[in-house]
Amino acid sequence: xxxxxxxxxxxxxxxxxxxxxxxxxxxxxxxxxxxxxxxxxxxxxxxxxxxxxxxxxxxxxxxxxxxxxxxxxxxxxxxxxxxxxxxxxxxxxxxxxxxxxxxxxxxxxxxxxxxxxxxxxxxxxxxxxxxxxxxxxxxxxxxxxxxxxxxxxxxxxxxxxxxxxxxxxxxxxxxxxxxxxxxxxxxxxxxxxxxxxxxxxxxxxxxxxxxxxxxxxxxxxxxxxxxxxxxxxxxxxxxxxxxxxxxxxxxxxxxxxxxxxxxxxxxxxxxxxxxxxxxxxxxxxxxxxxxxxxxxxxxxxxxxxxxxxxxxxxxxxxxxxxxxxxxxxxxxxxxxxxxxxxxxxxxxxxxxxxxxxxxxxxxxxxxxxxxxxxxxxxxxxxxxxxxxxxxxxxxxxxxxxxxxxxxxxxxxxxxxxxxxxxxxxxxxxxxxxxxxxxxxxxxxxxxxxxxxxxxxxxxxxxxxxxxxxxxxxxxxxxxxxxxxxxxxxxxxxxxxxxxxxxxxxxxxxxxxxxxxxxxxxxxxxx
Numbered sequence: 001x002x003x004x005x006x007x008x009x010x011x012x013x014x015x016x017x018x019x020x021x022x023x024x025x026x027x028x029x030x031x032x033x034x035x036x037x038x039x040x041x042x043x044x045x046x047x048x049x050x051x052x053x054x055x056x057x058x059x060x061x062x063x064x065x066x067x068x069x070x071x072x073x074x075x076x077x078x079x080x081x082x083x084x085x086x087x088x089x090x091x092x093x094x095x096x097x098x099x100x101x102x103x104x105x106x107x108x109x110x111x112x113x114x115x116x117x118x119x120x121x122x123x124x125x126x127x128x129x130x131x132x133x134x135x136x137x138x139x140x141x142x143x144x145x146x147x148x149x150x151x152x153x154x155x156x157x158x159x160x161x162x163x164x165x166x167x168x169x170x171x172x173x174x175x176x177x178x179x180x181x182x183x184x185x186x187x188x189x190x191x192x193x194x195x196x197x198x199x200x201x202x203x204x205x206x207x208x209x210x211x212x213x214x215x216x217x218x219x220x221x222x223x224x225x226x227x228x229x230x231x232x233x234x235x236x237x238x239x240x241x242x243x244x245x246x247x248x249x250x251x252x253x254x255x256x257x258x259x260x261x262x263x264x265x266x267x268x269x270x271x272x273x274x275x276x277x278x279x280x281x282x283x284x285x286x287x288x289x290x291x292x293x294x295x296x297x298x299x300x301x302x303x304x305x306x307x308x309x310x311x312x313x314x315x316x317x318x319x320x321x322x323x324x325x326x327x328x329x330x331x332x333x334x335x336x337x338x339x340x341x342x343x344x345x346x347x348x349x350x351x352x353x354x355x356x357x358x359x360x361x362x363x364x365x366x367x368x369x370x371x372x373x374x375x376x377x378x379x380x381x382x383x384x385x386x387x388x389x390x391x392x393x394x395x396x397x398x399x400x401x402x403x404x405x406x407x408x409x410x411x412x413x414x415x416x417x418x419x420x421x422x423x424x425x426x427x428x429x430x431x432x433x434x435x436x437x438x439x440x441x442x443x444x445x446x447x448x449x450x451x452x453x454x455x456x457x458x459x460x461x462x463x464x465x466x467x468x469x470x471x472x473x474x475x476x477x478x479x480x481x482x483x484x485x486x487x488x489x490x491x492x493x494x495x496x497x498x499x500x501x502x503x504x505x506x507x508x509x510x511x512x513x514x515x516x517x518x519x520x521x522x523x524x525x526x
Contacts, residue, residue, distance in 0.1 A: 023123060026123065026124075026127045026375065026378065027123075027127070029379075029382055030127055030130055030131060030134070030378075030382070032389075032393070033131070033134050033135065033382050033385065033389050034105070034106075034109065034134060035392075035393060035396075036385075036388075036389030036390060036391075036392035036393040037105065037134055037140070037389060037392060038102050038105070038392065039391075039392035039393055039394070039395040039396045040140065040145060040388060040389065040391060040392030040395065041098055041101060041102050041105070041144075041145050041392070042095065042098050042099070042102070042395070042399070042402055042404060043392070043395035043399075043401075043402040043403065043404065044098075044145040044146065044403075044404075045403045046094060046403055046404070046407065046430070046432060046433070047142055047146050047148075048430070048448055048449065048489075048492065049142070049146060049148045050094065050097070050146055050147050050148060050432055051429075051430060051431055051432050051447065051448030051449070051450075052071065052072070052073075052148070052447050052448055052450055053077050053078060053081065053097070053147060053148055053149065054081065054093050054094055054097045054147055054432050054435075055093075055431040055432050055435060055441065055446050055447070055448065056069045056070070056071045056078045056446050056447055057077070057078040057079075057080075057081030057082040057085060057093075057097075058081075058082070058085055058093050058435050059441070059443060059446045060078060060079070060082035061082075062443060063443050063467070064244075064247070065078060065240070066240065066244070066247040066248060066250075066251040066465070067244070067247045067465055067466070067467060068443050068446075068467045069443060069446040069447060069467075070251070070444075070446060070447035070450065070451035070466065070467065070468060071251060071446075071447060072251045072252060072255045072256070072447070072450060072451075073149055073191075073192065073193070073252065074189070074190045074191065074192070074193055074236075074237045074252065075190065075236045075237060075240055076149075076187060076190035076191045076236055076237075077148075077149045077152065077191055079236055080100070081096075081097055081100065081147075084096060084100060091436070091438060092404070092405065092408065092436060093432065093435050093436055094147065094404045094408070094432050094436055095402075095404040095405055097147030098147050098404055100147065101144075101145075101146070101147055101151055101152070104151060104152050104155035104156075105144075105151070105155065107155050107156075107158070107159065108133065108154065108155035108157075108158045108349075109130055109133070109134070110158075111158035111159045111161075111162045112126065112129055112130055112133070112158050112352070112353070112356070113126055113130070114162050115158065115161065115162050115165065115353065115356055115357070116129065116356035116359075118162075118165065118166070118169075119165075119356050119357055119359070119360035120360045121355075121356035121357070121359040121360045122359060122371060122374075124359075124370075124371045124372075124374035124375040124378065125355055125356040125359035125360075125370075125371075125374050126356060127374070127375065127378040128297055128355055128374040128375070128377040128378040128381070129294075129352045129353070129355040129356050130378075131290070131377070131378040131379075131381035131382050132290040132291075132293055132294045132297075132352055132355070132377070132378075132381045133290075133348075133349075133352050134381075134382070134385065134389075135289070135290045135381040135382050135384050135385035135389070136289065136290045136291065136348065136385075137288070137289040137290065137384070137385070137388070138285055138289070138291070138341060138344070138345065138348070139151065139154075139345070139348070140385060140388045140389070141341065142341065142342065143341060143342040143345050148342075149191045149192045150192070150342045150345060152188075152191045152192075153188040153189070153191045153192045153194075153195045154345060154346075154348065154349050156184055156185075156187060156188035156191070157188060157195075157198070157349040157350070157353075158349065158353070159184050160181055160184040160185040160188060160198070160202075161181075161322075161353055163177045163178070163180040163181035163184060164177075164178070164181040164185075164202055164205055165318065167180075167181055167222075168205060168206065168209045168210055168222075168317075169210070170210065171210055171212040171213065172210070172212075172213050172217050172221055173206065173210065173213060173217060173218060173221040173222035174221070175220075175221045175222075175224075175225040176225070178206065178221070178222055178225045178226045178229070179225035179226070179228055179229040180229060181202060181226060181229065182202065182225065182226040182227060182228065182229025182230040182231075182232075182233065183229035183230070183232050183233040184229075184233065185198045185199065185202055185229075185230065185233070186199075186229065186230040186231070186232070186233025186234045187233040189233075189234070189237075190233060190234060190236055190237050193252075194332050194335075194343070194346055195346060197325070197328040197329070197332060198325070199230065200328075201321050201324055201325050201328070202226060203223065203226065204321065204324075205317060205321045206218055206222035206223050206226055207222075207223075208317050208320070209317040209318075246465055247465040250462045250465040250466070251465065251466075254462065255454070256336070258457070258459075259454040259457050259458060260454060261337065262454070262457040263453055263454045263457060264337075264338050271338035271339075272338050272339040272340070273337050273338045273339070275334075277339070278334050278339045281339055281341070281344070282330075282333065282334070282344055285341060285344045286330075286344065286347070289384050290381045290384055290385070291348065291351070293377050293380055293381050293384075294348075294351045294352060294355065294377075295351070296377070297355050297373065297374060297377045298351060298354045298355060298358060300370070300373060301355070301358035301359060301362065301370055302314055302358060304362055304366040304369070304370055305358065305361055305362060305366075307366070308362070308363065308364070308366045309361075313361065316361065318357050319354070319357060319358065319361075322350045322353050322354050322357060323350075323354070325347075325350040326347045326350045326351050326354070327347075328346075329346030329347030329348075329350060330347050332346050333345075333346060333347070355374070359374065403518075407433055407436065407518060407519070408433060408435075408436025408437045408438075409437075410511070410512070410517075410519075411433055411434070411436070411437035411487065411511070411519060411521060412436075412437040412438050413511075414510045414511025414512065414521050415437060415439065415485060415510065415511075415521060415523070417510065417511070418485075418508065418510035418511070418521070418523040419523065419526070420439070420484060420485055420510075420523060422438040422439070423438070423439065423440055424439050424440065424484035424485065425439065425440045425441065425442065425483050425484055426439040426440070426441060426483055426484060426485045426486070426487050427441075427442060427445070427478055427483035427485070427486045427487070427498060427501075428441060428445060428486070428487035428488075428489075428498070429445055429448055429449045429452060429489065429492065429494065429495050429498060430448060430487065430489040430492065430495070430519075431445050431446060431448060432448075433487055433489070433519060434487050439484075439485070442483070443467060444467055444468050444469055444477070449492070449494050449495075451466060451468045452468055452469065452470065452471070452494075453471075453494060455468050455469065455470035455471075456470050456471070456472065471494075471497055474497055474498075474501060475501055475504075478501055479505075482505070482524065483524070484523070484524050485507070485510070485521060485522060485523045485524060486498050486499070486501065486502035486507055486521070486522040487519060487520075487521055487522075488502075488519060488520040488521075488522070489518065489519060490517070490518055490519060490520060491518065499520060499522070502522035503522070505524075505525075506525045507522035507523060507524055507525065508522060508523050508524075508525060509521070509522055510522065510523045
């Protein structure tokens with residue numbers, strides 16, 4: 001069990017102690033960076049992945065999550081979003097979903113601060129860890145800026161680890177904290193299955209710490225509440241798995257291992273499928289920008305600990321658990337094929353957590369040197385993100401221009417001028433736009449293009465579990481129940497079929513003309 005050193009906070013803060021200007025500057029710079037992050041998040045353009053989560057969440061109650069709406073992940077996010085939509089009554093679905101992601105960013109930073117405080121890591125360590133997270137070019141891109149299931153499990157890692165540490169910091173495990181740790185970790189897994197490895201390391205942590213507890217105490221006050229919390233957090237997934245296993249596994253496991261693999265094998269879109277390509281992609285993400293700064297801070301602190309207290313000091317259970325989680329995240333990142341940037345996120349939160357955990361184990365001159373190094377790392381991490389965060393700050397000057405607001409309003413205005421009424425059904429493979437404009441959509445397109453594009457590859461035994469159409473049958477499908485309008489995302493080549501259908505059936509172009517508009521709207525002939 002780690003006990004914070006008596007000299008921890010004063011020594012680690014030596015680089016800033018007694019200099020309130022520099023302390024205020026560090027905290028102020030981080031606060032401005034967080035504000036820039038939120039501005040960037042709320043103004044970031046719509047991405048096709050968001051249709052899967054936002055539209056399905058809005059359509060909850062109109063059909064089964066998997067069989068009717070075509071969702072293909074574990075179910076936590078649509079239920080969370082759908083609940084927020086129902087409670088708030090908001091009609092700006094994309095903006096509401098982005099605000100939820102912003103709340104999870106703040107949650108992550110709050111618990112990172114709590115962990116840094118409990119580990120007596122000092123202000124420089126917290127600022128360095130938080131700046132690495134906020135300034136990450138990876139998370140300032142699509143993985144951290146979209147209303148998808150990529151950022152939320154990352155954010156939940158921090159409260160889960162906080163509860164785990166608090167539950168195991170005493171001589172006997174704390175059942176309450178460990179029940180909470182199991183619950184939050186299980187919720188994270190229910191948002192994204194890539195984080196399943198969390199369960200193994202939380203169990204391992206209970207078994208190896210605290211050293212003063214008996215086996216019976218570890219079972220009764222540790223593993224049992226941890227397991228109960230995990231079971232409670234996993235209920236949404238378990239209910240679907242047990243009540244309709246055929247549809248659940250068809251849309252989750254077999255979708256990714258069979259249908260998506262078949263689709264990408266024939267797709268000419270850019271993709272990374274070979275091991276060599278994955279390694280190069282991983283290198284460009286993990287050994288660049290703030291990820292490289294984090295690695296440098298972690299490795300340097302480990303070297304300082306080993307040089308002052310010996311190598312055995314590095315085998316503290318918290319360092320061991322976080323280190324193994326980083327390694328597991330590295331391995332998990334290589335599993336999906338093809339590879340995309342978001343698959344390389346899992347190691348990052350554990351690498352960030354190692355910064356304050358290691359800082360709390362330094363003493364004397366090594367701790368003072370690390371404090372200066374951490375302060376420098378924090379500054380470099382924020383400087384790295386200035387172009388992106390600066391644009392996010394500038395976005396607050398004109399919120400009406402944000403795509404999360406402007407796109408839906410423009411489509412609603414164009415539709416109204418052409419005679420469409422709120423609630424009219426629109427055929428769209430970018431259904432978020434149609435919903436934000438106040439129109440209804442086909443359940444077959446609730447997941448955007450993600451079921452539509454794999455429809456030709458669905459094997460006969462799985463077809464009963466899918467409610468969809470396909471590129472080959474699109475015309476006959478729409479002819480059987482014609483839409484009031486057709487909405488086309490000009491950035492998506494796959495949606496050219498919708499435009500072709502609209503023009504072939506005499507639908508009238510509506511809305512502004514010009515190359516700069518992101519959409520085409522076609523209204524049914526009078």
